[in-house]
Amino acid sequence: MLIAQISDIHLVPNGELAYEAADTANALGKVVDHINGLSPAPDVVIVTGDIADGGRLDSYQVARELLAPLAMPVFMVPGNHDHKGRMAKVFFDHAYLRTHPDSPNGGFICYAIEDYAVRLIALDTVTPGDHGGGLCPRRLAWLDATLKEKPDVPTLIFMHHPPFPSAVGHMDLEPFKHREDLSKLIQHHPQVERITCGHIHRPISIRFGGSVATVCPGVGMQITMDLRPEAPSGFVLSPAGILVHCLNQSWGDPPVLLTHLNLVEDFPGQFGPFYPFFNVENPK
Ligand SMILES: [Fe+2]
Incomplete structure (x- = not known):
């Protein structure tokens, strides 16, 4: 069971640059090619929000076109830059995006995917108009009830906002x-x-609630590695990265979920050819 995770595409319509610098459509195209080139192929792709930079309808149409070549199912949650209604309109075949306040999830895009060896639970952390994220008693009750349904199935929860500070000062302003x-x-x-x-x-990786929490790099741009409290808000255009979560069983041990980070080539051949190891010595 392989789960490829991508995040923070920040798409703008064709030909435009996000923040006058980032060609986010081009970046997504490279990431899609990268995922389709992985062997073995991931079983599923999850997208943890900020699909569009400003929630425009035509940005989602670009997203739909660029994600279409992925050879495996795609599931997504919204980020603070997304507009949930426009997402649902363009991704009309993703039924989980259509919600209603009277449903058990309270009208949030919270859902469970039961099709795989790892149970996938999506949590919507977005309050429209807010940059920061969070949950509420309704969503927490939904999550608790959903987790109680299958206590023995390894589970991955995916959502946009991390429930912990990142040490990147300007990203930690809203708890x-x-x-x-x-x-x-x-x-x-x-x-x-x-x-x-x-x-x-x-x-990023961290211990959280007795489990492990991770943050996926961005597709459209990377936030600068600057851990000073006064670090200014900004980004760099270093290569995109994806996380690959793998349910692995080796050495006769029980299956466990592990996570790899894969950088995506910024240009063909960036990381050079493949060199095999040979005549390996392990000195005594
Ligand atoms: Fe983002």
Whole structure:
């Protein structure tokens, strides 16, 4: 079971540059090619939000065209730059994007995918108009009930906002709402192998709620590695990265979910040819 995760595409319509610098459509094209070239192929792709930079309808139409060549199913959650209604309109065949306030998830894009060896649970952390993220009692109750349904199935939770500060000062200005409640909840469900997020545009890992939480790099741009509290808000155009979560079983041990980071080539051949190891010595 292989799960490829991409995040923070920040698409703008064809020909435009995000923030007058980032060719995000070109970046997504490279990432899609990269995923389709992986062997073995991932079973599924998850997209952890900020698909469009400003939630425009034509940005989602570009996203739909650029994601279409992916050879495997795609599931997504919104980010703070997304417009949920326009996402649902363009990705009309993604039924989980159409929600109603009377449904058990309270009208948020929270859903579970049961088709794989790893159960995938999507959490919507977005309050429209807010940059920061969080949950609420309704979504926490939905998550608790959903996790109780299958306590023995390894589970990956994916969402846009990380429920922890990143140490990138300008990204930590809005604390994640109900993060302590989420942490306590996760501690009661040890089948949660991973909580994986986006939003920070950098690869991060941390202990959370007795499980492991990760953040996926961005597709459209990477946030500058600057951990000073006064670090200015900005980005660099270093290569995109993806996370590949793998349910692995080796050495006779129980299956466990592990996570690889793969950088995506910025230009063909950037990382050079393949060199095999030979005559390897392990000195005594
Ligand atoms: Fe983002």
